[in-house]
Amino acid sequence: MPVTMLTIARDLNISVVTVSKVLRNQGRISEATRERVLRRAKELNYQMNWVARSLVTRRTYTIGLVLPEFTHPFFAEVAQAVAETVRPRGYHMVLSCFEENPEIEENEIDSMLARQIDGLIIATSQPPEHLDIFQRIRRREVPYVLIDRPIIGLHACFVGVDNQAIGRLATEHLIDQGCARIAHLRGPDARISEARMAGYRQALAKRGLRIPGSYVVEGGHRDASGYEGMKILLKERPLPDAVFCFNDPVAIGAIRAILEAGLKLPGDISVAGSGNIHYSDLLAVPLTTVDQGSRRIGALAAELLMARIGVKTSIKPETILIPPKLVERQSTHRIV
Amino acid sequence: MPVTMLTIARDLNISVVTVSKVLRNQGRISEATRERVLRRAKELNYQMNWVARSLVTRRTYTIGLVLPEFTHPFFAEVAQAVAETVRPRGYHMVLSCFEENPEIEENEIDSMLARQIDGLIIATSQPPEHLDIFQRIRRREVPYVLIDRPIIGLHACFVGVDNQAIGRLATEHLIDQGCARIAHLRGPDARISEARMAGYRQALAKRGLRIPGSYVVEGGHRDASGYEGMKILLKERPLPDAVFCFNDPVAIGAIRAILEAGLKLPGDISVAGSGNIHYSDLLAVPLTTVDQGSRRIGALAAELLMARIGVKTSIKPETILIPPKLVERQSTHRIV
DNA sequence: CGCGGCATAGTAACCCTTTTCAATTACAGG
DNA sequence: CCTGTAATTGAAAAGGGTTACTATGCCGCG
Missing domain, CATH: 3.40.50.2300 (Response regulator)
Structure with missing residues (x-):
């Protein structure tokens, strides 16, 4: 029922091979038959069966x-x-x-x-x-x-x-803003998360800052875990004055926790994320972030x-x- | 080179048909051959060629x-x-x-x-x-x-x-909040946008509110056009005290324009959107919206x-x- | 006049699987 | 020993294209 090359070929009293060649613009075909094929194909609204073609061309x-x-x-x-x-x-x-x-x-x-x-x-x-x-x-x-x-x-x-560069970039920026007690909400245990944390540590080391181990909290990659992680960080004394978050959703969760605790943002705590997701400039507090392209x-x-x-x-x-x-x-x- | 049913069949001295039947669990096959086929298939790491199957099964x-x-x-x-x-x-x-x-x-x-x-x-x-x-x-x-x-x-x-219901829901909510000069940033000229506007008008009519025609501004479906549209609305006198926006991105654009103009939100103007996009509760002002499921x-x-x-x-x-x-x-x- | 060469069209095999139907075997019953 | 039936297996034909190679016709040329 569906129109195939064979339909066209029979209509025109030629072989499917010729039809195939015309349709693929390949091989020597006379202008006359080329046009007949093309016209008939259009009339019948022929559509290639890509499954069949794929089978042979791989x-x-x-x-x-x-x-x-x-x-x-x-x-x-x-x-x-x-x-x-x-x-x-x-x-x-x-x-x-x-x-x-x-x-x-x-x-x-x-x-x-x-x-x-x-x-x-x-x-x-x-x-x-x-x-x-x-x-x-x-x-x-x-x-x-x-x-x-x-x-x-x-x-x-x-x-x-370059995930390490992300960690460096964000952390150095926080340092440049005058922050000294910079915490990190890291992502799930994986290469990316480790690279970002490495960049974070690298920046701290380069600027001679020492940070307690409890300032790094492991979490997930969604806002919920950012929220939970931040709640843990908020129990730290002295309180961190900045948090570099694994990604923007985590940062958004962290922001929620910070605002809920009645702290000022920025002011009491600065937050940086990563990802530059759409709308991150429209959040409760427009989010400093690292664009990942x-x-x-x-x-x-x-x-x-x-x-x-x-x-x-x-x-x-x-x-x-x-x-x-x-x-x-x-x-x-x-x-x- | 790739392993096909024929490979298995030849290895086992049986026909491809039998292999095919085993692999599809179809037709009467003795337990013995079924197992031989299955084992060999696993040994060779056989993977069905779906293209070939599709060609015949359609x-x-x-x-x-x-x-x-x-x-x-x-x-x-x-x-x-x-x-x-x-x-x-x-x-x-x-x-x-x-x-x-x-x-x-x-x-x-x-x-x-x-x-x-x-x-x-x-x-x-x-x-x-x-x-x-x-x-x-x-x-x-x-x-x-x-x-x-x-x-x-x-x-x-x-x-x-139900787009009309969206318009009704949002508009009635704004009315319930005490707003009376409710503007509308409508979307591009299409059925959806019209239905939402119809719901908007319906709610207004039901509550006996009359609104100047200039309170409805046509735009696109992204934040940029929400921003532009809101700037137009901000020139209206009397100023609207609420805006129902075609969707959340438009509402986000509108919010930006409102805040930029130094107005209070909520307070001077209320904004409702539609879509309940992820993160709309984390915006500069958490956005009232209609969830579209x-x-x-x-x-x-x-x-x-x-x-x-x-x-x-x-x-x-x-x-x-x-x-x-x-x-x-x-x-x-x-x-x- | 026979032959090589070119342009065009067609034949047959193949891609890998499913499907239809026929063939084979085994076995019970008459 | 023959027949009928059930259980397995397989042969052949799709399915719609592509590819390599062959066939045909026509031409010019030695």
Whole structure:
């Protein structure tokens, strides 16, 4: 019932091969038949069956984007950038969200591989001791690039932000504002969180500041854990005069806790986050943050991936670190 | 090179048909061969080629989600809900973002159809006079459900919020708070925006309030146009004492304009939005808004679609209107 | 007149799986 | 020993394209 190349071929008393060649603009075809084919195709409203084509060409013109969640503005922006980069080149993007669950992530990737996607962009949650899935990707010879969360020792492309620089940038800024008792609400136990904390410590060391160990509180990556973490910090004596937060949601949670405690912000405590999420300039207190260039990460990752699709010679993996940029707002204004 | 059913079949000296049957748990197969096949498949790490399967079954187990943008929190939440609903049923989601451009939307949908997706969820930008694309979808007999933006007269499933109720709810709330000069920053010229305005007018009429026509300002759907629109409203005399905004981003823009003008919020002017986007309780002034149940919209649309995939008897289109819920926050607190 | 060369069209095989239906085997019953 | 039935297995044909190679016709040229 659906119109295929065979329909056109029979109508015109030619072979499907000729139709195929015309439709792909490939091979020597006389102008006359080319036009007949094109016209009939339009009349019948012929649409290529990409599944059939994919079966033989082994290209689906579809890439997979695997993210922990979309509702986090950072990932939403990455996704949009990837989609926009990839669309003009005729690629589709299948999107999967694994809710920070490594098993779901693994299954989704396997399932994408089974569907023969041409490439993968992944913000992985795999622990460093369980990297099977990447071997499986490699065995299939599907190019992939990691974003946001690097895995050291994995011979793979990576596009992300320089997390240590984020920690340095934010902390130095707080020091520059006159803060001396700078606490840190760190993220979940993972590479990123550690890098940011390393930057934090580095900045403190460079400026000769010593901070009690209890000033660093481990938490999650959402506002709820920022709220809880800040409540712990608020019991510290002496009270910190600044907090560098793992990311903006955590900072937002922290701000809520601070304001609830009746403290002034800025004034009693300054807060800096990271991510520069949309609307962070419209919060209760406009948030000083570090921009991670989420759109650039998405666009660059997509371009890197495109460049690797279809080239047999496995090029050397590439790592792109986007330098972060401080965005100064009210939450860290100097108290005069 | 890749391991296929044929690889397994040859290894075991049986036919691919048998392998296929085992792998699908279908047809009568002796326990002995079933186990041999399963074991060999695991040994070889066999992965089904879904493209090949799709070609014959005409099912890709992939649905398309077509949105104007992901960075808008509403759509991000919808997307996440769709993904989570669809994943446990073995479906993938290809996501496309058309940047409010009807032509891109059309192309993307066509291209998804060519890739044989099993169903579509669309937040369309097509003008009511140009509905070709929906005919094309229908001709392919691909089920689809519209979300967020209905098209009257199009015999199609729809899941969205009751926009008129949103306008009523927000406006009545403002009236209850003692406001009498209630302005409206309406959205772009489209059905949604009109419905919300209709609800706004309805509430005013019901309470016997008359409002000058200049109190309604047309704009876009982003914070920038809320900012501009509010600046226009601020020139009105008498000054409005409340604004019902098309959505939260517009409300956020309006708040910025109000605060910049040195007015008190709430106090001089109350602001209500719609959407209840993540973080709207953490804004400079926590925003009273109307929750649109974005997650429910995504989940219900996905379920509706799933229910229609694979059933030949084209069921009657269904319309689900989610009743909105008022979320009261500081931006409309009664001034005592 | 025969041959090489070019432009165009077509044949057959293949991509990997499912589906339909026929073939084979085993076994019970007459 | 023959027949009928049930349980397994397999052969062949899709499904809609692409690819490599072959066939055809026409031309100019030695």
